[in-house]
Amino acid sequence: MSWLKWRPRPEWVPGNRVQLLENGEAYFPAVLDAIASARHEVLIETFILFEDKVGHELQRALIAAARRGVQVDMTVDGWGSIDLSKAYLSALAEAGVRVRMYDPQPRVLGLRLHVFRRMHRKIVIVDGRTALVGGINFSADHLEDFGPRAKQDYGVLVEGPLVPRMRLFVLQQIGRDGAGRPHVGSTERGGDAEVMFVPRDNSHQRDAIERQYRAAIHAARHEVIIANAYFFPGYRLLRALRRAVRRGVRVCLILQGQPDMRIVRHAAKLLHPQLIAAGVEIYEYCKRPMHAKIALVDEAWSTVGSSNLDPLSLSLNFEANVMIRERAFNADLRARLERLMREECKQLQADVIAPRSGRWRVLLDTLAYHLTRRFPAWAGYLPAHVARLEPAVPTAPDRHGEALWRPR
Numbered sequence: 001m002s003w004l005k006w007r008p009r010p011e012w013v014p015g016n017r018v019q020l021l022e023n024g025e026a027y028f029p030a031v032l033d034a035i036a037s038a039r040h041e042v043l044i045e046t047f048i049l050f051e052d053k054v055g056h057e058l059q060r061a062l063i064a065a066a067r068r069g070v071q072v073d074m075t076v077d078g079w080g081s082i083d084l085s086k087a088y089l090s091a092l093a094e095a096g097v098r099v100r101m102y103d104p105q106p107r108v109l110g111l112r113l114h115v116f117r118r119m120h121r122k123i124v125i126v127d128g129r130t131a132l133v134g135g136i137n138f139s140a141d142h143l144e145d146f147g148p149r150a151k152q153d154y155g156v157l158v159e160g161p162l163v164p165r166m167r168l169f170v171l172q173q174i175g176r177d178g179a180g181r182p183h184v185g186s187t188e189r190g191g192d193a194e195v196m197f198v199p200r201d202n203s204h205q206r207d208a209i210e211r212q213y214r215a216a217i218h219a220a221r222h223e224v225i226i227a228n229a230y231f232f233p234g235y236r237l238l239r240a241l242r243r244a245v246r247r248g249v250r251v252c253l254i255l256q257g258q259p260d261m262r263i264v265r266h267a268a269k270l271l272h273p274q275l276i277a278a279g280v281e282i283y284e285y286c287k288r289p290m291h292a293k294i295a296l297v298d299e300a301w302s303t304v305g306s307s308n309l310d311p312l313s314l315s316l317n318f319e320a321n322v323m324i325r326e327r328a329f330n331a332d333l334r335a336r337l338e339r340l341m342r343e344e345c346k347q348l349q350a351d352v353i354a355p356r357s358g359r360w361r362v363l364l365d366t367l368a369y370h371l372t373r374r375f376p377a378w379a380g381y382l383p384a385h386v387a388r389l390e391p392a393v394p395t396a397p398d399r400h401g402e403a404l405w406r407p408r
Contacts, residue, residue: 010198010208010323016160017191018329020304022336024142027134027155028054034126035061040184042072043125043170047080047118047306048137051088058138059092066096073097073174075389077119078104080137100174100389117202120317122155122306128167128184131158133197133322135229135293135306142291151291152340156304156322160190166197174389193326200307200319209307209321210314214240216297216323220249225337226295227254227285230310232271237309245279254292254340257284276350283345293321296333300325 021027035042042065049055066072074092076084078101092099102119124132134155136142144150158166167184171177200209210233217224217240224244231253245251253275272282293309296302305321307313324330341347 010196010205010212012194012196012323012325013160013162013165014194015189015191016158016162016193016195018193018195018324018326019157020329020332020336021132021134021136021155021157023144023151023153024054024136024140025144027132027136027142027153028057028138030155030157031124031132032057032061034124034130034132035065038065038070038126040070040127041125041167042070042074042127043123043167044072044074045076045119045121045123045170045173046074046138047077047120047122048139049074049076049081049084050137050139051083051085052140054138054140054143055088059088062092062097063095066092073100073176075100075102075119075174077102079118080120098174102389118317120306120313121199121320123166123170123320125163125167125170128164129159131163131166132156133158133166133306133320134304135291148288151289152285152287153291154294154304156324158190158195158322160188160193160195162195162197162322169197169199191326193324193329195325196323198305198321198323200313200317202316202318207314209305209319210234210237210309212303212321212323213237213295213309216295216301216303217241217244219301220244220297221247222249222298224249224251224295224297225254225334226252226309227290227292227337227340228295228309229256229289229291229293230308230313231255232311233309233314238271238275241275241280242278250281251279252281252283252337252341254283254285254290254337254345256290257286257346258289272348273350276348282348283341284348285340285345287344294333294337296330296337299330300327302330302333 019030021030042062044062049058062072062074074097076099081101082104089099103117122134122136132155135153136155140146141149142151142153196212198208198212199205200207213233214237217237224241241251276282293307293313294302294304302324303321304324305319307317307319307321313319
């Protein structure tokens with residue numbers, strides 16, 4: 001079953017309503033409310049689904065929807081959600097929820113293999129009318145009561161004529177064409193936002209998300225603010241940021257202040273001196289882990305999605321962002337990011353960045369930089385395993401003529 005069927009070029013679709021959702025406190029209730037109102041269909045893709053209070057609440061909502069006749073399809077990533085239990089998945093399957101796993105792989109000596117080319121998207125679509133996209137997984141660590149390791153992240157709710165296009169994309173990924181559901185989808189205007197849906201794959205849309213970032217930065221006249229968990233982009237995007245500063249554009253980066261993936265964070269820090277010297281403002285978010293993948297340019301362009309600005313997201317993983325043109329949305333996003341920079345970040349200064357000294361230190365820094373930057377290209381030359389969308393074990397067909405699925 002192919003994951004590379006998406007062909008249309010991303011384009012702006014007018015007439016949508018958009019709402020920014022900050023952290024799980026806003027995102028999870030919006031998802032659950034949409035599922036509770038579903039009459040025909042629920043489609044979900046997520047990188048991580050954990051069996052914690054968030055995962056169990058989602059399970060209850062999906063089971064209730066399936067029992068009242070809603071067709072529910074959920075795809076989880078086989079690396080990010082490898083620990084889902086048979087009992088959890090069986091309860092979904094018995095209610096009629098189709099659970100598919102992208103590229104499931106067994107552990108070898110306790111290690112998870114095939115960590116590259118993951119299905120990293122986070123998408124929820126209900127009845128072809130409501131879509132939620134962002135970086136928030138279904139796990140309790142996106143809620144503030146999780147504690148100091150709770151993640152700071154964002155999603156967006158979209159209603160309007162873009163949503164049916166997003167629905168068709170998700171249906172393609174699971175091998176469905178949408179037939180038999182004539183009441184699903186709407187082209188009615190939902191608001192005044194122009195929105196573009198931009199997926200990234202390893203075939204026809206390899207650099208789609210990065211290309212949208214670069215185009216927006218090239219067009220910037222006043223301001224660029226990027227908040228991204230893993231910031232280690234390619235040379236062309238870095239050059240676009242430096243050129244924007246030279247044009248008089250204020251460029252701000254909000255990055256992780258707490259360690260996460262250490263080699264990526266260490267390599268990313270090698271960019272700080274040259275960016276600060278070029279006039280880029282860098283803020284480290286210090287309150288808790290930064291997991292955001294958002295940006296804005298001037299008054300009317302912004303993006304929210306699953307894609308980091310690092311080699312994994314830009315070169316290997318399956319990602320999805322939405323690009324938004326609406327002044328009210330940008331004003332809301334800017335106000336929230338300005339508050340983060342003012343109250344919960346520290347700005348890095350050139351004179352407090354510790355200089356690197358010693359031959360071995362310089363050598364290790366150089367190796368870390370080039371390894372992190374180039375390993376996606378190197379990985380592309382390795383023999384690639386064939387990724388699978390695994391429906392586990394089929395049982396009897398349901399009322400729609402499709403097999404239900406149970407976990408092995």
